[in-house]
Amino acid sequence: MGDPINLISQWFTNLLLGWGLAENLVIVISLAIGAAIVATLGMITVIALIWVERKIAGRLQDRLGPNRAGPYGLLQPFADMIKIFTKEITTPDGADKVAFNIAPVLAMASVLLIWAVIPFAATVVGTNINVGVLYIVAVGSFGVIAVLMAGWSSNNKFALLGAFRAVAQMVSYEVPMVIALLVPVLLARSMGMNDIVAAQTPWFIILAPLAALIFLITSMAEVGRAPFDLIEAESEIVAGFHTEYSGMGFGMFYVSEFLHVWTIGALIATFFLGGWSGPGAENLPILGILYFYIKTFIGYFVITWIRLSLPRVRIDQLLAFNWKFLTPLALVVLIVTAIVDKSLEMVGVERWAYALIMLAANLLIGWATVLILKAIEPARARQRVEFEPRPVAVAPKPTDN
Amino acid sequence: MSDVEILFLIIAVVTLLAALFVVTTPNLVHAALWLILTLFGVAATFVLLNATFLAVVQVVVYIGAIAVLMIFAIMLTRRVMKDSGPQTNANWGWAALLGLTLFAGLTFVLINSGAADASLPALAADVDPLVQLGQELVSPNAYVIPFELASVLLLAAMIGAIAVAWKE
The missing domain is CATH 1.20.120.1200 (NADH-ubiquinone/plastoquinone oxidoreductase chain 6, subunit NuoJ)
Structure with a gap:
């Protein structure tokens, strides 16, 4: 009885087969229903997340958050939903109509597609393809295209500027993110998501804390949340690429952003926090789902916490941080992990010693990084360009007519 | 079908x-x-x-x-x-001819090689094709030289791009 989901799925398959449908058709139908359930579950989660996030934001900023509609403001997301559903969806004059209206759907799809490979429990997983990690990177690129399409088709300067920023940011941060993802793949000897979860004794956050940190930072930049939210910096470019969207068009971008953050929580849980694994999860998959959701929420909470604590960075800081710090660090971590892992395998050590040496190697890299940063900091301070102070406001010079 | x-x-x-x-x-x-x-x-x-x-x-x-x-x-x-100009110029006929010739040639070669009638070979059940691909790419008996050559070429292109963009 510990596996109700597969039980229901089995029962349903037998029911359809009993009606005399072809076996292939039954597989296609049950897969489609499964996909619909996973996608709907994702979107329902967002309703809860909007409330959770606003409450966390309220508490961190020393206020109450939503507290008017329903107990503890629990009905607030539903009020917002009704509001956004009833709003008119407008397409601006001069916009590219098809691309403009496909873009929000694509943005949503790029996030929902990731859930196809995430293992909820030992036996509850959409598809356990052997290239799961690469698949996640691949569908992520649809998100970039959606942003480009939205920004370009709006026929709006601010939207286009936002799209440029977004793409520069997403394409750059994809590099260290993929390298950081290679570390769990290397440790698990597989790109399949379920294999990675099964290989985590102990959790990879102990074996590869630096890779986990790099993945956290880069995936926050992929979503475009503070401190990396200069994609939609309100004070500079109105709302970035979704400036022209109204009603559910904007709603879909909004939901996809929330869902993306939750998805990153799920990815951190799967890659570094042991996914569904925990006491008793092997025999009781329903417990695995519970563990998975708790771990996902931990990842989600950390991202929200960072978002609410840090100010926005500048575009040059953003790109320099990526190319001059994260990418080299990720490469060093990958190479060191590979060498240490292979040499330990050749020597043949116990698992606890292996974990200890891996952790030590990561700490060593972190320590060396701090030392190097301290050593080059004076040199960078000397390079800092001092501009002439300019008066804030001057009257325009009178022109001779 | x-x-x-x-x-x-x-x-x-x-x-x-x-x-x-x-x-x-x-x-x-x-x-x-x-x-x-x-x-x-x-x-x-x-x-x-x-x-x-x-x-x-x-x-x-x-x-x-x-x-x-x-x-x-x-x-x-x-x-x-805005839309750009017309999609064709005076040479579109020659381009079409070249394209058709190439298509006909490829079709001819494919049909003659027997590849069109061949069925998909079954995958070995016990080997992960991904692992096999990875090992073939770095195995001296298989594709290590083309693989490394491509890597060196891409590295050279990357260095070239940096050299082009380098100021001073």
């Missing part, structure tokens, strides 16, 4: 139509978007051939990197919302 054949036909028609639109649409960004659909169709074909790794790499490299960079470059040009 089997299910796979029907799927293949649908994917092939979508891919070819999208490819046609790439060259006929007057708007450059639209052409790039159609190109993305074409490349996606190719990825879907790889999936039908059980080559999931190639399919995913196709999406990552061609859609995620190359198509995005192309759109990015196009959007940096002036008047991106």
